[in-house]
Amino acid sequence: MSAGLQPEEFFQSARERASQMDVGRGDAVVERVRAAASALFTRIPEPPVYRRAEDPSRKVAQALLPEVEKVLAEALAAGRDPAMAPALEKLVAALLAHGEALVHTASGRLEAAETAWRRALELERAAHPTRHLVSAPPRPPPVFDKGTKTSRYDPRPAPQASVKLVCPNTGCKRVGDYAFLTNHAYNRFVCPVCRSPFLAYFGELRGLEVEVRRSSKRYFFTVDEVGGNGSSRIEFEEASGQEFPAARRDLLAFLYTDARELKVVVNLTNQRLMWVSPASSCFVVTVAFGEGAPELVAFRAYRDEVLGKSALGRGFIRGYYRHGPSVARWVARRPVVRSGVRWVLRRVHDRLTRSGDA
Numbered sequence: 001m002s003a004g005l006q007p008e009e010f011f012q013s014a015r016e017r018a019s020q021m022d023v024g025r026g027d028a029v030v031e032r033v034r035a036a037a038s039a040l041f042t043r044i045p046e047p048p049v050y051r052r053a054e055d056p057s058r059k060v061a062q063a064l065l066p067e068v069e070k071v072l073a074e075a076l077a078a079g080r081d082p083a084m085a086p087a088l089e090k091l092v093a094a095l096l097a098h099g100e101a102l103v104h105t106a107s108g109r110l111e112a113a114e115t116a117w118r119r120a121l122e123l124e125r126a127a128h129p130t131r132h133l134v135s136a137p138p139r140p141p142p143v144f145d146k147g148t149k150t151s152r153y154d155p156r157p158a159p160q161a162s163v164k165l166v167c168p169n170t171g172c173k174r175v176g177d178y179a180f181l182t183n184h185a186y187n188r189f190v191c192p193v194c195r196s197p198f199l200a201y202f203g204e205l206r207g208l209e210v211e212v213r214r215s216s217k218r219y220f221f222t223v224d225e226v227g228g229n230g231s232s233r234i235e236f237e238e239a240s241g242q243e244f245p246a247a248r249r250d251l252l253a254f255l256y257t258d259a260r261e262l263k264v265v266v267n268l269t270n271q272r273l274m275w276v277s278p279a280s281s282c283f284v285v286t287v288a289f290g291e292g293a294p295e296l297v298a299f300r301a302y303r304d305e306v307l308g309k310s311a312l313g314r315g316f317i318r319g320y321y322r323h324g325p326s327v328a329r330w331v332a333r334r335p336v337v338r339s340g341v342r343w344v345l346r347r348v349h350d351r352l353t354r355s356g357d358a
């Protein structure tokens with residue numbers, strides 16, 4: 001009976017489980033526990049924002065708790081080796097905080113869940129080995145000195161990190177080293193081989209949902225922007241069927257052509273990449289304008305950059321993907337409706353282009 005489950009009971013049962021476990025010793029054990037935790041973290045959802053009857057997130061939280069307990073027990077067992085304890089300390093703290101958040105979510109205590117979840121994300125970040133690459137640089141002293149009332153020029157170079165990226169021009173695909181400014185999520189590059197300009201959006205993975213469909217996969221990425229300017233949601237449908245291993249806090253780069261078409265997602269933490277071969281990803285708009293139309297590009301950019309940033313917009317996108325294909329089929333069979341849809345979308349496009357959003 002979990003309606004009144006408290007974090008202490010969860011911790012106690014993880015400790016008991018750990019005391020009966022023998023996981024072995026050494027670096028390999030630490031790496032195994034770290035990988036298990038990392039894979040688990042990506043599947044832990046944010047606590048719901050408001051209370052609903054029959055909220056599915058409560059069931060999800062309940063279903064995840066035994067897995068968190070298992071990994072936590074393994075981490076505690078591995079940490080009995082004094083040589084390994086320091087390496088696992090932060091991971092144990094993150095697992096404990098996630099366990100606490102899930103216990104609260106499962107019992108419908110949403111405010112407590114939210115607090116624990118935020119702390120868990122901080123601890124997760126602290127436990128992640130690639131943190132140094134993207135953590136905010138130490139704050140420089142103010143350029144304007146209030147005491148002396150003088151301004152000074154800050155001669156230090158902007159913080160940079162070097163990463164391997166691939167040219168998103170599909171006729172080139174050359175891999176090269178690029179230096180990016182870690183205080184900006186968007187960086188513009190030019191491929192030294194084919195001279196194509198491209199845009200990279202850098203973020204740390206916060207959550208990844210993959211919906212497997214009959215002939216494609218739909219990816220929902222939630223990322224915290226590098227530079228600490230907030231988070232955003234990037235969604236697309238992918239037809240090639242490839243795997244894209246990613247764990248929470250991995251550093252990702254989304255590479256766009258100059259026309260703002262997403263071409264590649266690069267996981268800079270494990271050096272894996274995924275070429276995006278779109279599977280009719282903009283149903284209604286695709287029907288009205290055809291693939292590659294400028295209206296489609298503007299609409300997609302609007303979807304990714306504007307709608308994806310608000311809760312209402314994300315709701316719209318979800319509804320759009322759920323009902324989009326059937327609406328599109330219906331529209332395709334009716335030329336009059338088709339031209340009507342096209343008219344509306346063109347108005348939207350004009351507004352977007354004029355307001356500078358697209």
Ligand SMILES: [Zn+2]
Pocket residue numbers: 167168169172173174191192193194195196
């Ligand atoms: Zn190139």
